[in-house]
Amino acid sequence: MKGINQYDVIVIGGGATGAGTARDCAKRGLKTLLLERFDFTNGATGRNHGLLHSGARYAVTDGESARECIEENMLLRKIASHCVEETDGLFITLPEDDIAYQSEFVEACTAAGIKTEIIDPQDAKVLEPSVNPALIGAVRVPDGAVDPFRLTVANAVDARLHGAELLTYHEVTGLIIENGIVVGVEAFSHKTKETHRYYAYVTINAAGIWGHNVASKAGVTVNMFPAKGSLLVFGHRVNNMVINRCRKPANADILVPGDTICVIGTTSTRVPFEEVDDMRVTREEVDELMREGEMLAPALATTRILRAYAGVRPLVAADNDPSGRSISRGIVCLDHEKRDGLGGFITITGGKLMTYRLMAEWATDLACRKLGNTAECRTAIDCLPGSDGNTEISNEGKTAVKAAKYRHGSFADKIPAGDRIADSLVCECESVTAGEINYAIDHLNVNKLVNLRRRTRMGMGTCQGGLCACRAAGLMVKAHNCAEKAKTDMADFIQERWKGMNPIAWGDTMNEAQFMSWIYEGVCGLNTDVNHKTKDMQ
Amino acid sequence: MKKEQYSISKDNFEQCLKCTVCTVYCPVSSVNPLYPGPKQAGPDGERLRLKDKAFFDETLKMCLNCKRCEVACPSGVKIGDIIQRARMNYGPKKVKFRDMMLANTDFVGTMANLVAPVVNFTLGMKPVKMVMDKVMAIDHRRTFPKYSGIKFETWYKRNAAAAQGQYKNQVSYFHGCYVNYNFPKLGQDLVKVMNALGYGVNLLDKEKCCGVALMSNGLTAQAAKHAEQNMTAIRKSGMPVLTTSSTCTFTMRDEYPHLLNVDNADIRDNITLATRFIYRLIEDGKARIAFRKDYKARIAYQTACHMEKMGWKIYSISMLKMIPGVELVELDSTCCGIGGTYGFKKENYETSQKIGAPLFKQIEDSGVDFVATDCETCKWQIEMSTSKTVQNPISVLADAIDIEETIKLNK
Known part of the structure; x- marks a missing residue:
């Protein structure tokens, strides 16, 4: 054995x-x-901004982390090109911030090897039209987006x-x-x-x-020091560059564009170990994220929020700092x-x-x-699968093919396509075909719908699984040959989606949730889970 | 409650709940599986295009801009606008010669008027149609509207302008390209009816084509120029501006601000379809109509797509129903398939005719004398595809009205 x-x-x-x-x-x-x-x-890993840090954020307070960040940042652009979007970022100074911090910031960045460029606020508005027009200063840094x-x-x-x-x-x-x-x-x-x-x-x-x-x-x-960080996902990209506040790191001062959405975060609260398996975003956190988010990009105030989520930073405790921010x-x-x-x-x-x-x-x-192994490390040199080859999105071809290329890089060529079934869409919001779902089931360690979501973005779009969960569950039945398991899985998946919608359930999100319950309780007959759901909705 | 007031997201696309009812009502989706449908082409696609403009999809060209998706949407999403805007912003910048010819109704109309008999004869010839089909990809099965030998504007100046001053009320008339170049009779009918009701009819100062064909064929900048010029002319006139084309009306009222960013808020309400204007006059007791005793007709009313979008079919239908001898059959509100210049294009011909097929059958089965509609392109499509002729409700009114009696009533 x-x-x-x-x-x-x-x-x-x-x-x-x-x-x-x-x-x-x-x-x-x-x-x-x-x-x-x-x-x-x-x-x-799956509960953060998806920010390809330039390290600029840590430059003033933690030069060593900043240096590590910028080095890895540059490496990832090469070895993980299909996971990275080279958007660049802005550190903006608002009228209520101290503009003197800008020079300290730029100096610290330079010392850490982070390229900065001070730009005119007017130019910043042209570069990133969503930025708060009240800004009085802006520094461009090599931030980006990475899909974790x-x-x-x-x-x-x-x-x-x-x-x-x-x-x-x-x-x-x-x-x-x-x-x-x-x-x-x-x-x-x-x-x-x-x-x-x-x-x-x-x-x-x-x-x-x-x-x-x-x-x-x-x-x-x-x-360990469990520090909870909450974030909000918005329905579409408001910004195309990362927007940060140029001040000492604080709550909700980073807005990152990522794939079809953008994310504002984070908060920082110490939580007991017993809670780390079930993080929930509170109303106060949502309020704070909204309030601070609007300072970066005012359009966020009127953009639909898709969901709220929280992760736990795995920091190693060094002192009794209650916020967890001064920890390296x-x-x-x-x-x-x-x-x-x-x-x-x-x-x-x-x-x-x-x-x-x-x-x-x-x-x-x-x-x-x-x-006693003396082999050399090659992970900084060799490209990751998917990033080794052509990852450019072509202007030609079907939307779903482009979307798959965006997600899987050169591995998209392995996705079955060309027949009616393979080309049919499972997730319409994110343009995921049945071919892509089946590819993920066969090759990417998929056991449940939530795994499929992380592999393909299925269920991550505007309808939050409303249209796709039942379709994907159908494909899971075929793959695993068990309808009962898929049905439970589907209910769990919808429940998990609802968990993220719950803290921001007003307006369009509430309408969406209602529509979803018509589909799953009304059409799909998931009535056995009604009590379960109602309980959670409260 | 107007939902759009509560959202400043462009075109409200995030209010889309993905219910997909728009795609159910999309005439193209129902016949052409290659078209992704308004939901995917509109709000879904917009999210993708925002992340990378490479996500612009050529199939968006298949949208015929009927706006029935917007009528169907329970959440007030401007789906059709999103698609049109995407075509303008991300679509190919080079415009085909054919599309240029189809879009420039003003220029082509002026040229054609000069040699109308030749053009009409030539465009009807089979070999010419085959050449246009092969060289310009204008489908050879399509019948072209005839060009008139004399422009409406010319007729008006020669025969009507001088007499308009005698009426105590005055309106302006935006005749549009179709009346001017192809079918001046409709304009003449309007002048006749309005005069009888005690209204003088004036032309605008240098009216331009509304620009709808320019927009749908990618000539956005030119369309915006037309829009500015028309809005200036309408502002200058200071009178209610009547129209006899549902699409011109819709374009000037809604597409100008939504798609061309031309502000018309101050004069939008002045632009109205003549049937709506007349119906309201009668309804409010401000004018009266006497009808010919011998007028009898069984008429089918076709709701043009932009009529449905404006929600104004009730005015045309009610006006027609005022005519004692009229028996009105309301056809199912559905797209006839032509979509302006859409159906002329070879690549759209099959889709166009498939979309219209149920309507054509309903018309043939209806046993009516003729069809009435407020849209000239519906008229071309129905006259080409059925055995019936088509009239604008204003022309029906002009036929049914007892001019002498009506003049007396409104003195």
Whole structure:
């Protein structure tokens, strides 16, 4: 048994860091297993701005993080071109802000290696017409947008292409420790409801905020700092450049365009560990996000909000700062052998989405040292699958083909197309075809509708799953040959969509929710879930 | 409640709940599966185009701008405008020679008037139609409207202008290209009726084509110039401006501000269809009509798309129903398929005729003497595709009215 389940490295966590680490390990020839409790990007990776940080935001307060950011920023543009949009960003000064901060900011950026350009407020309005016209100063920086779902899955796909095994819906329930060395893990499969043991010479804890629990299973302490950040998604792109406030980092001062939408965030509140699995956005947070968001782009006041969501930053606690903002966003790579006398165990945490690759490199370097592997890291050089080849969107052709190209880069060529069924649209808002859904089901670790959403954007558009969830559920029935499972899954999916709509359920969103309930309760007959839903709606 | 007041999102596209009722009512979607339909071409597509203009889809050309999607939308989304605007903003900037010819109704009309008999004869010839089909992609099966030998404006100056001053009430008349170049009789009918009601009819100072064909063929800047000139002329006239074409009316009232950004708020209410103006006069007791005792007709009324959009068919229908000898059959409100210059284009011919087919059948089955409609292009389409002739309600009124008696009533 141990022979079959023996690996060089087990990576715990399917966020950007976990997937990136699995990719790095696999590329260096290590026999790698990745275990993810639920789905890729389920945690903080999938619950942030999707900002390709230039690092400018941290330049004044944390020069080291800023430097890491800009280096990784430039790397990702090359290796992950299909996940990145090179929009550039503006740091704007409003009349109520101190314009003196601008020069301090520019100086700090320059010191960190971040290219800045002070531009005239009038020019800023031409560059980005949605910007608050009251601005008195603007600095252009190399910010951008990055799609964390695509980025993580591309890493996972590359890991698999290099021989790694990836098990989603496998929750680590215990670590196997022999003679003071972690030799493997015990994991419960949410799919089969069975528990299995997997063995490895090195186990890497890349579970984000949940890494706190993983570490405690090994009897070591990693003091994590759960800081909740809430964000709002707007119905369409209001801005085409990232808009930031040029002041000391504060709440709700970044507006990022991403794919078809834009996102304002974030708030920052300390939350107890018991709550990290069920983050909810409060009314006060929505109010604050709206109030501050309008300061960046006044059009937000009248733009439909699609949903609200919250993530938990996996910061490592250093002091008793109640806001969590003064904590370094720096990378923390812990060799528990040196730190705690526990062999075969590494924790990689802290950091940011932007530095996931560097975090993976550090963790893999450490694992390789333990394993005597001397292969060089190539993740900064080799393109991710999808980014290796032509990722340009052509003016010709069908909308759905262009949309798929946008999402999957050069891998879009693998998507079945050309016949009536494959070309028919499942998600109309985001233009996702049945061919793309089937491609994702077959190749991108899809077990539930929510996984499909993260792989394709199905259900992320204006109707929030209203038209597509039932269609996609139909395709899932065909793929998994189980109608009952798909029906429950569909109800869960709609429920999850409603969770995000609930905090902003007024106006058009309320109308949309009503329309959705007609479809799912009225037409699809999901009446068994009515009570469940009503309860949640309250 | 007007929802648009509560949203400044351009064209309200975010109020779209994705109910898809617009696509159900889209005449193109019902016959051509290659067209994505108003929902996808409009609000859905707009989100994608906002992220990257490469998402502009050539199939948007298949929209015939009937605006029936906007009539159907329960959320007040200006779906047709979104599609038109996308075509203007993202569509190919180079305009085909054919589209230029079809769009420039003013220029082509003026030229054709000079040699009308030759043009009419030539355009009717099979070999010429085949050449136009091959060279210009104007479908050879399409019948062209005949050009008149004398422009309405010329007729008016020679025969009517001098007499208009004697009436105590005065209106202006925006005749449009069709009346001017193809069918002056409709303009003459209007002058006859209005004079009988005690109204003098004036022409605008340098009226231009309303520009609808220019807009739908990508000549936006030229259309905007026309719009400015027409609005200036209408402002200058200071009188109610009557029209006899539903599309010209709709274009000047709604497309100018929505698509060409030409502000007409101060004079929009002055522009009205003649049937609406006359119906209101009668209804308010400000004028009276005497009808010929011997007028008898069974008439089918076709609701043109822009008539449906304006919500004004009730005026034309009620006016026709005032005529004692008229038996009116209201046809199902549906697009005839022509869509202005749309149906002339070879690539749209099949779609155009398929859209109109149910209407043509209903007309043939109705047993009417003729069809009435407020749109000249509906007239071309129905006359080409059915055995019936088509008249503007104003011409019907002109036939049915007892001129002498009416003049006396309104003295």
